Amino acid sequence: MRTTWFSVGPLIAALLLAPHESARGALGQEPAAEPATDAVSEQDAAEVERLIQEVAQAEATEIVSEDAKLGQRARSILSAVEDFGGIRVEVEAGIVILSGRAAAQDASARAAALLEKLEGVVLVVDDVQVERGLGVRLAESWRGVVDQVRGLVAALPLLGMAAAIVLAFVLLGRRLRDAELPYRMWKERVLLQALLRQTVFAAVSVMGVVAALRFLDAGTLIGTILGAAGVLGIALGFAFRNIVENYLAGILIALRQPFAARDVVSIEGHAGTVLRTTTSETTLMDADGNHVRLPNSMIINGKVLNYTRNPLRRFTVSVGVGTLVDLESAQETGLETLRCMKGVIDDPDPSSRVAVLGDSSVTLEFFGWVDQRESSYAKVASEAHRLIKEAYDEAGIDMPPPAYALTFDAPPPELPAKMQGGGEPAPARAKAGPTPEAIDVSPESDIDEQVDRELALSDERNLLE
Secondary structure: OHHHHHHHHHHHHHHHOHHHHHHHHHOOOOOOOHHHHHHHHHHHHHHHHHHHHHHHHHHHHHHHHHHHHHHHHHHHHHHOOHHHOOEEEEEEOOEEEEEEEEOOOOHHHHHHHHHOOOOOOOEEEEOOEEOOOHHHHHHHHHHHHHHHHHHHHHOHHHHHHHHHHHHHHHHHHHHHHHOOHHHHHHOOOHHHHHHHHHHHHHHHHHHHHHHHHHHOOOHHHHHHHHHHHHHHHHHHHHHOHHHHHHHHHHHHHHHHOOOOOOOEEEEOOEEEEEEEEOOOEEEEEOOOOOEEEEEHHHHHHOOEEEOOOOOEEEEEEEEEEEOOOOHHHHHHHHHHHHHOOOOOOOOOOOEEEEEEEOOOEEEEEEEEEEEOOOOOHHHHHHHHHHHHHHHHHHHOOOOOOOOOOOOOOOOOOOOOHHHOOOOOOOOOOOOOOOOHHHOOOOOOOHHHHHHHHHHHHOOOOOOOO
16 A cells, blocks of 8 residues: 555645636746637545545555455464364454354354454454363363373373472481481480481481472472462461360470479479370370370470479478477487488488477478488378377377367356266277388389389380480
8 A cells, every 4th residue: 555655645646736826827938729728627625535446445455455364373383282173263453353163162262362463454353152062072171181180191291200300309318317326415314315316307208209390390389389378387287276285285395394204393382203204295294094185285385293203202291299298309219210210311401490389299301311212202202191199109299189168158067977077088008010120211112113124014105215
């Protein structure tokens, strides 16, 4: 169209300048004859009209040619994709009109998005109908399954290599987990060592998964997995908050080590011998042989009393004596009894104090120390009570029961003679007890034997052993 316009442009300009030439003749030049001027004007107008029609026809021919080229190109592009086989293309003045039928729901949308990128396309009109027939749907689904199976078969060598990479890292993680040299400095902290081993194994295994994904050119999937893992971790953290809290508490127990296996402890009122500690709970065996399972979070947040960490343990004997008793003599009698007693050590030395001044008695407290590695705390404390009682009986030290004074406005009625008390109290009869040398204060073994049997028979992993 551009070439045609340039060829007729000078002619149109000459025709338009003809009236000016006539005016120039009127000013001094020789004018042309009037009939000739009218003839030329009619011819010029006809020529201009003919030229305009030729230009319009050339433009229309060029537009049709461009639409034909664009349509041919669009058809060749769609014919290269199997999903676009049933789609027809028509082009009018740069507007691409899609019609026909497509088997997939999104086939027409994908075709329209593809053709919009072509140069010269003004607009894409999607008039494609989606095929609803059962046979076409089944064929399309089967074709998709076949394509996926073919792709999987083609990718089997790569998948096998990726699996080999993951397996190699897992085996390496196991070797590092089971090695002894890297964890030698934590050999005394068994629970912490076990957690470190599991952490190393998990970290090496994750590195293997990342390496396999990079080998499969799925590096972008790593960010997606990490993002999903973060969201999943938050959700699981809320859902299993107690489990996570107990697991973290197990790590703190490994760092602090408040007790060891076979230690006698008291945790929030639960006393017993420590059997095992796992990543979630700690198991005790109480004095009756019962199992007490406590969550690790209770141990970290609660009060833990360890009776075994220090082998020396103090016992207390409380005795009430009469208000007329010589307190210094009563204290010395009790202290001498403890000093001569089997199972009570000399360092620290037994001690005594006046604890309470009551209405009818005075409470004395005696303290002695036991080495739990050589003697039973419970047996020594029990024998101390018995021996002090016998020593007071022999010394004639009064240990009266609580007494109350009653005041009456009128004299009380006389009681029959056989109901009246009076006279001297019956003397206490001294009972022959075992000699100090024969007292059994050996460490108790019944609970220890049950603990050893439980640890030998249980297949649950004990992080304290």
